[in-house]
Amino acid sequence: MTPIIEIKDLVKTYGKLTAVSGLSLQVQSGAIFGFVGPNGAGKTTTMRILTTLMAPTSGEAYVAGYSVIKNPRDVRRAIGYMPDFFGVYDDMTVWEYLDFFGACYEIPEAKRPAINQDLLELVDLAHRRDDRVEALSRGMKQRLALARTLAHDPQVLILDEPASGLDPRARIEIRELLVELARMGKTIFFSTHILADVAEICTDVGIVEAGKLVAVGKLEDMQRRLMPHRRIHVTLLDKLTEARAALAAVEGVAEVEVVEQVEGAGRARLVVEYAGDDAAVSAILAWLVAQGIPVVHFSEDVRDMEEVFMRATKGIVS
Amino acid sequence: MTESALPIPDKKPRLSFRERLTRNPVVIKELRGRMRGNRAFVVLTAHLGLISLFAVLLYFAYTASSGNVYGPSSQIAGKVVFGGIVGIELLIVSFVAPAFTAGAISGERERQTYELLRTTLLPARSLVLGKLVSALSFVVLLLFAAIPLKSLAFLLGGVAPEEVAISLVILVATTMVSGAVGIFFSAIMRRTLGASVLTYVFALVFVLGLPLLMIVLIPAYQYFFYSYSSSPGPVLEAALIYGFGLLVAVNPLATAVFTEVFLIEDHSAFGRAYALSNGSAIPLPSPWIPYTLFCLFLSLVLVLVTIQIVKRKETS
Ligand SMILES: Nc1ncnc2c1ncn2[C@@H]1O[C@H](COP(=O)(O)OP(=O)(O)OP(=O)(O)O)[C@@H](O)[C@H]1O
Ligand SMILES: [Mg+2]
Numbered sequence: 001m002t003p004i005i006e007i008k009d010l011v012k013t014y015g016k017l018t019a020v021s022g023l024s025l026q027v028q029s030g031a032i033f034g035f036v037g038p039n040g041a042g043k044t045t046t047m048r049i050l051t052t053l054m055a056p057t058s059g060e061a062y063v064a065g066y067s068v069i070k071n072p073r074d075v076r077r078a079i080g081y082m083p084d085f086f087g088v089y090d091d092m093t094v095w096e097y098l099d100f101f102g103a104c105y106e107i108p109e110a111k112r113p114a115i116n117q118d119l120l121e122l123v124d125l126a127h128r129r130d131d132r133v134e135a136l137s138r139g140m141k142q143r144l145a146l147a148r149t150l151a152h153d154p155q156v157l158i159l160d161e162p163a164s165g166l167d168p169r170a171r172i173e174i175r176e177l178l179v180e181l182a183r184m185g186k187t188i189f190f191s192t193h194i195l196a197d198v199a200e201i202c203t204d205v206g207i208v209e210a211g212k213l214v215a216v217g218k219l220e221d222m223q224r225r226l227m228p229h230r231r232i233h234v235t236l237l238d239k240l241t242e243a244r245a246a247l248a249a250v251e252g253v254a255e256v257e258v259v260e261q262v263e264g265a266g267r268a269r270l271v272v273e274y275a276g277d278d279a280a281v282s283a284i285l286a287w288l289v290a291q292g293i294p295v296v297h298f299s300e301d302v303r304d305m306e307e308v309f310m311r312a313t314k315g316i317v318s
Numbered sequence: 319m320t321e322s323a324l325p326i327p328d329k330k331p332r333l334s335f336r337e338r339l340t341r342n343p344v345v346i347k348e349l350r351g352r353m354r355g356n357r358a359f360v361v362l363t364a365h366l367g368l369i370s371l372f373a374v375l376l377y378f379a380y381t382a383s384s385g386n387v388y389g390p391s392s393q394i395a396g397k398v399v400f401g402g403i404v405g406i407e408l409l410i411v412s413f414v415a416p417a418f419t420a421g422a423i424s425g426e427r428e429r430q431t432y433e434l435l436r437t438t439l440l441p442a443r444s445l446v447l448g449k450l451v452s453a454l455s456f457v458v459l460l461l462f463a464a465i466p467l468k469s470l471a472f473l474l475g476g477v478a479p480e481e482v483a484i485s486l487v488i489l490v491a492t493t494m495v496s497g498a499v500g501i502f503f504s505a506i507m508r509r510t511l512g513a514s515v516l517t518y519v520f521a522l523v524f525v526l527g528l529p530l531l532m533i534v535l536i537p538a539y540q541y542f543f544y545s546y547s548s549s550p551g552p553v554l555e556a557a558l559i560y561g562f563g564l565l566v567a568v569n570p571l572a573t574a575v576f577t578e579v580f581l582i583e584d585h586s587a588f589g590r591a592y593a594l595s596n597g598s599a600i601p602l603p604s605p606w607i608p609y610t611l612f613c614l615f616l617s618l619v620l621v622l623v624t625i626q627i628v629k630r631k632e633t634s
Contacts, residue, residue, distance in 0.1 A: 051437050076437055087431035089347075091354060096347075103343030104438035148434075 004029040004156055004187045005050065010059035012045050012211075019045040021211035022059070027189055027204070029155075032182050034198035035191040037208035038313060043191040044084060046208075047160050050189075051081040064155055077105075080149030084160040084191075086141045088133050094120070094144060095129045098151065105152035119147040123177065139170030146177060157181065159190035163197060175201055195306050207312045215312040220277060223308055229254055229273040232281065234288070235297035238266030246291045250284055252276045269297075343440065344448025352456055365410065365460050369403055369467055376402040396474030401578065403468055404485045408570045411457060411493045412525045416517040418453035419500030421510040422446075423628065428510060442628040446501060446621060454497045461489050480587045484577060484606050491613035492570045496521060498617035498624075505627040528569035535565075552596050559592060559600065567608035577606045 003026035012020040020042040027033045035043050048054040050061055052072035061068045064078035089097065098116045107115060120126040123143035128136065136144060142162065149157055162178070163171045171194065178188055179201050192198060198205055199219065206216040215222055223230065236243055240261070247256050252275045260269040274281070285298050352358055380398045423446075426432035435445060468485070471477045500517045507513040539562070566572040581604075584590045589603040 053433055053436060073439065076439055079437070081434075081437045083430075083433060085430045087429055087434045089351075089429060089431060091351060092347075096350070100343055100347050101434070101438060103341075103346070104435060104440040106439050109341075152439075 002029055003027060004064055005033075005189055006062040007046070007050070008060045008062075010046065010049060010061055011057045012042070012049060012054070013057045019211055020049075020056070023208070023211060023213055025206055025213055025216065027187060029187055030182065030185065031203045032178060032188045032201055033190070034202035034205045035189060035208065036193070036195065036198060036205065036309060037191075041208040042211040043208060044160055045211075047081075047158050047189075047191065050075075051079060051158055052076055077152065078154055079156045079158050080152070080154040082145050082149050082157070082159045082162055084164065086138075086145050088141070090132075090134055092133050093130050094125060094133055094136070097133050097144065098147060101148045102151045107152060115151065119150055122150070122180075123147045124173075139166050139173070142166060142170070142174060143177070146174070150181075154186070156187045156189065159188065161191055161193065163192060163194055171197070195309055207309060209313045215308075222312075224275070224277070229275055230281070231301035232272040232274055232284070233297065233299050233301065234270045234272060234295060236266070236268050236270070237294035237296050239293050240266060240268045240270075242291060243268075243270070243288060243293045246288060246293060247272060247284070250274075250287065252280065253284075271301075342444050342448040342451075344445055345452045348449065348452035349455075352452065358456070362460060362463060366463060366467065368410075369406060369464055372406050373399050373403055373467060373470070393474070393476030396471045396476035399474065400468055400471035400477045400481065400485075401574075403464065403471065404489070404574055405571065407461065407464060407489055408492055408574065409525065411461065411489055412496050412521045412570065413518065414460070415454065415457045415493045415496035416500035416521055417514070418456065419450060419497045420504050420514040420517045422449035422453065422501045423505040423624070424507055424510040424513045425504070427508065436628075442625050446505075446625045446628055450497055450501055450621065453500075454493055457493045457497070458490060461486065461493065478581070481578070481581060484587060484604075485574065487610055488570060488574055488577070488606050491610045494617045495613040495620075496524075498620040499524075502620040502624050505624045525570060528565060528572055531565075532572070552594050552598060555594050556600050559594075559602070563602065563605065563608070566605045568612055570609070573605040573609040577604050580604045 005025070005027035007023055007025040010020050010023045011018070019040075023042070023046060035046070037043055045054070049056045050063060050068060052068050052075050055069065063075045066074035066078065068075050089100075092100070095116060098119060099112055102112045102115060103109070117126065120129055123146055125136075125140060125143055125147065128140065133141070133144065146159075146162065149159070159178075163174050166174065175197055178190070182188055182201075202219055204217065205219050205222055207214050207222075215225075217225075234243070240258070244256055244258075247253050247270075253272060254275065255273040257271045257273075258268055259271050262268070272284075274284070276284075281300065285295065288295050288298075377395060377399050380395050421428075423432070426435060465482070465486070468477075468482055472482070496517075499520050500513070503513040503516040503520075504510065507516065539558070566576050580586050580590060587604060588607065589601060591599040592602040593599050
């Protein structure tokens, strides 16, 4: 696999403030790359350099093999950019908005109607095509913005907090759209503060803090590295003692803690600290079931990603 | 040879000016927005109404004040009405054209669409020219719509077709430079408000600065000429005349007035010979020619600078 985004020793200073300090990063073609970090870490700045809006103080960045400094036009052709704000023209309809940006991407007039229609259907806005852009809800605007980034069929999408300010449903819709787009072969590089989204859809994660990359890699690897123990929640209908014995026999289980037990009934909730990959986790479930233990709930701690994040970003301070 | 087997040579299609305009997405978007609803119609009607009202008032004011035993001269009435219309059009154009362009770039920034545009393939040149052309074409439409009114002055007599033509050239040149100034300030200022203020300050100085200056300058000139016991040397005299001509040629009102003086005194639309006090003659072009050249030059410089500003990446 070849990197489709390559950032080399990128530095950006605003006067005395160093927003990005020597960031290097590679994003493989086809990845969904989650770019996370605390406020002011330099995510937006990095993205603005990648989208050719801003020149780096030093360092280089390449998108689809083109230098953002030397071949900005080729880079623009290769990317679709969604900033962390939504630019609206008052008195423009949804259709006109898409058509205008299509024209700005030099799509021939004859092809635009079909493309616009496809895009509106993809983001589920076909029924709002003649409404004014201003009148759309935030979630719809966000979807329209996503459609706009796709007008010229770019290889790479650079999305700055695509899910910020959305309700849970709209957020999940955007998330599903991103997965759909990745399936269509696009590389997605997006920044977010919503770690659940990262855990859910990203193939790779990069964590930045104070302009530096503090952790990068496959989500799984990162979890294993930063959090040797995963937390698995198990709820049993019965047979607590057998379950504890069965779990203790599994290699890699560090601790089994009973967090809740209903008096009289056999129902109990356990938290298992475990070091192992996804396959091993599923093997544990199979093992418990094979032992005849009635498992009603088995899940990994959803707050894992947050803990990865906390541990990664804390490392910088000390 | 594989190359010769290609049936069609790979020639870059040359786009005509019209094609380039109609393919400029900015022009289409701006015109669509401007012509939406009845806004354009209202502006056009208000423009023509204002000019008609002004012309009628001017006509009655003239005929009432200059009644002599033979009655007012309809020829002069025609000239007064025509001159009045051109004067007010110059004012309108100097202040309306910038109103259309002062928000061109800063407005995109304020709507947060500027960066979206800058990440598309739209060249900075297309953005700036598209904004300018769509704004100016509407102002030029206003100017052309007023031609029939000027032709009414024609009926009164005393106005020659070349006066109408020259006035139109002066007006279009003024439109262009006012629009270019607006777009320039709109690119250097963050906010449309700031761009508008600077543009209007420029328009005020451009239109009214020189007439005010002249109130001071003309007595000074007279003093200078009459205080010489002998005539000044021909070189100095010629330099003073040309210097004065240059001052005239950077102001639309003075240009209009002195072009008219040339037409009345010499029946010359393009220029005349000016006799110096030692008897030799120097050529003096009619002010509208250097004025138009000045406007073209200034507009071109401003537009090129604006394109460079838009092209420039954010550095700070
Ligand atoms: N135009 C600017 N001028 C000066 N400083 C800036 C500018 N833009 C960003 N900064 C500073 O650079 C640093 C990085 O900002 P950036 O917007 O890249 O962070 P971010 O990771 O996107 O943060 P957030 O998660 O809040 O969006 C911040 O300290 C910010 O204050
Ligand atoms: Mg940001």
